[in-house]
Amino acid sequence: MSESPSHHVLVVGVGSIGERHLRCFQGTGRSEVTLVEINPALRQAVAERYNVRGYASLEEALATKPTAAVVAVPAHLHLKIASQLAQAGVHLLIEKPLSTSTQGVKELSELVARQQIVCGVAYVYRSHPVLGAMREAIASGRFGQPVELVAVCGQHFPTYRPAYREIYYKDRATGGGAIQDALTHILNAGEWLVGPMSQLVADAEHQLLPGVEVEDTVHLLARHGRVLASYALNQHQAPNETIVTVVCERGTVRFEGHESRWRWQTTPGDSWHDETFPPLERDTLFIEQAKLFLDAVERKRPVTCSLDAGAATLRANLAALASCESRAWQNLKDECA
Incomplete structure (x- = not known):
């Protein structure tokens, strides 16, 4: 009998890269996945495609107490969304690039340290x-x-x-x-x-x-x-x-x-x-990234790309x-x- 997923991963933004993260975290077999998407049609389509729950707002999704989140909104919004999640004690995987400005990076770093959460940047190489x-x-x-x-x-x-x-x-x-x-x-x-x-x-x-x-x-x-x-x-x-x-x-x-x-x-x-090495499908690489991030959340290893390295x-x-x-x-x- 298979074990239930041990993590609840929230994917924030399900454009092409967000949808890939959602699919690949599902592919680990270690995560229950939900999503936040402000576009109603996209939210419904992706939620139905992967049989997951979709939320219209971050506040609504945070009420379900996710373990971790993938921040996959456009880059200029990364730090704002990541800070809201960090305040709630949610572990973070932030899509690349970390932002379009250095403003707010130091504050996020300090918040991550205070909350004692894991924070990585999704540089998949x-x-x-x-x-x-x-x-x-x-x-x-x-x-x-x-x-x-x-x-x-x-x-x-x-x-x-x-x-x-x-x-x-x-x-x-x-x-x-x-x-x-x-x-x-x-x-x-x-x-x-x-x-x-x-x-x-x-x-x-x-x-x-x-x-x-x-x-x-x-x-x-x-x-x-x-x-x-x-x-x-x-x-x-x-x-x-x-x-x-x-x-x-x-x-x-x-x-x-x-x-x-x-x-x-x-x-x-x-x-x-x-x-x-055996040829890699693109999803295979992102599933590996998801597995390594979950290992970091479980304190088995450091994140592959730290917040400092992403900065x-x-x-x-x-x-x-x-x-x-x-x-x-x-x-x-x-x-x-």
């Missing part, structure tokens, strides 16, 4: 088994210290997110554009691999993506302390690929997400040595946007306002 295995190999010292990181990524956004013209993506103020939507995942992964950024300079432009004016192509140079880095990303090419190469003192390692492998090479002229990537996002406007290098501050 930190739940990726292939990238995690490569990170462990780097951290072991097997290849020496990292000295350079190069990330090259792209996909055809209309294929994977056909509603992008109508959602938050169309406006930077709500977390839109390639920097805050897609590149932020890669910047966070880079910080996970080689440490936080200290400086960056960025260039971005709207090149091809129809129906919006926000940037769809970004080039960014950075320093993660002594590690030099470059990031290139677009949201209009045909190949769906993510390649992150870390050059170390005694070898080079490479993550190829689309091939479900990481590779290493230590001898000039040698072939790549492949560490291959560091938020500062990188904002610095990249500022650099695009100023055409100048930006120094990243250590503290949020």
Whole structure:
């Protein structure tokens, strides 16, 4: 006889990413899931699709005393909603990016500490088994210290997110554009691999993506302390690929997400040595993220991406946007306002 779910997870906002979180927390078998959605038609459709209860307001949902919540509203509302949930003692998984401004981050951090709740930011690459295995190999010292990181990524956004013209993506103020939507995942992964950024300079432009004016192509140079880095990303090419190469003192390692492998090479002229994994469906990765978050709620492990780490990537996002406007290098501050 199967056990009853041990957690009540409330998903706040069930647009495409919120619906995915709802489905994937259900997929863990460890959660009863409910939702909050202010759009009546969407609320009813998603509630019926997954046979869950839907609420029109956060206050109504909080009366049911959820264990944890996923904050999946547009990014400029993340901190407001997260603070309401934290006040009620609810553990938090906040969608990326953490916000569109650093205002209120310090206050949320202090509130989380006072309430003694778990708070993570949903940067899903930190739940990726292939990238995690490569990170462990780097951290072991097997290849020496990292000295350079190069990330090259792209996909055809209309294929994977056909509603992008109508959602938050169309406006930077709500977390839109390639920097805050897609590149932020890669910047966070880079910080996970080689440490936080200290400086960056960025260039971005709207090149091809129809129906919006926000940037769809970004080039960014950075320093993660002594590690030099470059990031290139677009949201209009045909190949769906993510390649992150870390050059170390005694070898080079490479993550190829689309091939479900990481590779290493230590001898000039040698072939790549492949560490291959079974192909991952997209939901599989989000189910793994949900499981790891529930483990953190149960105090079995830390969250995969802490509030502090999410705040560091938020500062990188904002610095990249500022650099695009100023055409100048930006120094990243250590503290949020």
